[in-house]
Amino acid sequence: MASYRKVVISCILACAVVAVGVATVSFALLKNAGSGAYAASSTLPYNATANGPYTVRGNRIVGANGAQYIFHGIGRDGLEYNCSGEGPLDKQSLSYMGLGKNTSVGTYWGANTVRLPVSEGFWLYGAPGYPCSAQHYHAVVAQTINNLTALRLNVIIDLQWVDAARQSGQGGGQWPSPDADSITFWSQVASLYKGYSNVLFELYNEPYPPSWSCWVSGCSYTGVKGYSNDCNCNKTVSYNGLGMQALVNALRASGANNLVIVGGLNWGYRLGGLDTYALKGTNIVYDTHPYPYVGKLPINW
Numbered sequence: 001m002a003s004y005r006k007v008v009i010s011c012i013l014a015c016a017v018v019a020v021g022v023a024t025v026s027f028a029l030l031k032n033a034g035s036g037a038y039a040a041s042s043t044l045p046y047n048a049t050a051n052g053p054y055t056v057r058g059n060r061i062v063g064a065n066g067a068q069y070i071f072h073g074i075g076r077d078g079l080e081y082n083c084s085g086e087g088p089l090d091k092q093s094l095s096y097m098g099l100g101k102n103t104s105v106g107t108y109w110g111a112n113t114v115r116l117p118v119s120e121g122f123w124l125y126g127a128p129g130y131p132c133s134a135q136h137y138h139a140v141v142a143q144t145i146n147n148l149t150a151l152r153l154n155v156i157i158d159l160q161w162v163d164a165a166r167q168s169g170q171g172g173g174q175w176p177s178p179d180a181d182s183i184t185f186w187s188q189v190a191s192l193y194k195g196y197s198n199v200l201f202e203l204y205n206e207p208y209p210p211s212w213s214c215w216v217s218g219c220s221y222t223g224v225k226g227y228s229n230d231c232n233c234n235k236t237v238s239y240n241g242l243g244m245q246a247l248v249n250a251l252r253a254s255g256a257n258n259l260v261i262v263g264g265l266n267w268g269y270r271l272g273g274l275d276t277y278a279l280k281g282t283n284i285v286y287d288t289h290p291y292p293y294v295g296k297l298p299i300n301w
Helices: 091-095 120-125 134-150 180-193 212-217 244-253
Strands: 007-010 028-031 038-041 055-057 060-062 072-075 113-119 154-161 199-202 219-228 233-241 260-263 284-288
Touching: 091 134, 113 120, 113 134, 120 134, 120 154, 120 180, 134 154, 154 180, 180 199, 180 244, 212 219, 212 244, 244 260
Parallel strands: 007 284, 072 113, 113 154, 154 199, 199 260, 260 284
Antiparallel strands: 028 038, 055 060, 219 233
């Protein structure tokens, strides 16, 4: 990987995001004396707060001071399926994700990074029939990102759901590949947040295209089935899926040099084809989601 000027991180997404370099790491569950929260310990450096802008150097990510930076964090779900978000998104409520002194009414989790899943459908079209326009969604996302970055936390903007060429409404769903609207989404988002040193861009959550060539360059889907939020049911759609290279190009065309996170095949798990299908560009971070079931256990890593 070092020859690509990119780095592999490992993300465990069921309840948290844990980023590690390719160096050997031993994990244990330790209590953070300052916050009361539990965190994974390792031989790698601990970073309590954000320190961007970040750069990929070989197989490592370094912060603004040139030292290796390790991301450890929490996913703040809701904005992918609810145009107005789920639960409080004010600064005080979000502060519990970072460092602080526990009280009888709140526990601080000690993260330095918050992953924010969002929807291209809500971003571009709002929620038709509901009091949530695209502009309202932009404002909610902006308020959340501004609150988190003001708390000195990193934010991963994660394109979680796409609309399958507008066939999957009310936020969309988890389709195999991004689509044409994903280009518009990332062009707009990158233009808005390229000046945020602590914001990272995750191109698409857990892609599952049929091949590495499709992952890189895109392919057509015919009669693919998947969940759609508009009907709370499974739909069958046909659309042109975009490759990850097109999304990287759109981001960089905006002038953004933020870290770009890219998941592999098989719901963001497989990275074995990167020797042949590595993306072109800089500050690209490859991402894997090793869930604990057959085919994704450590023996298969």
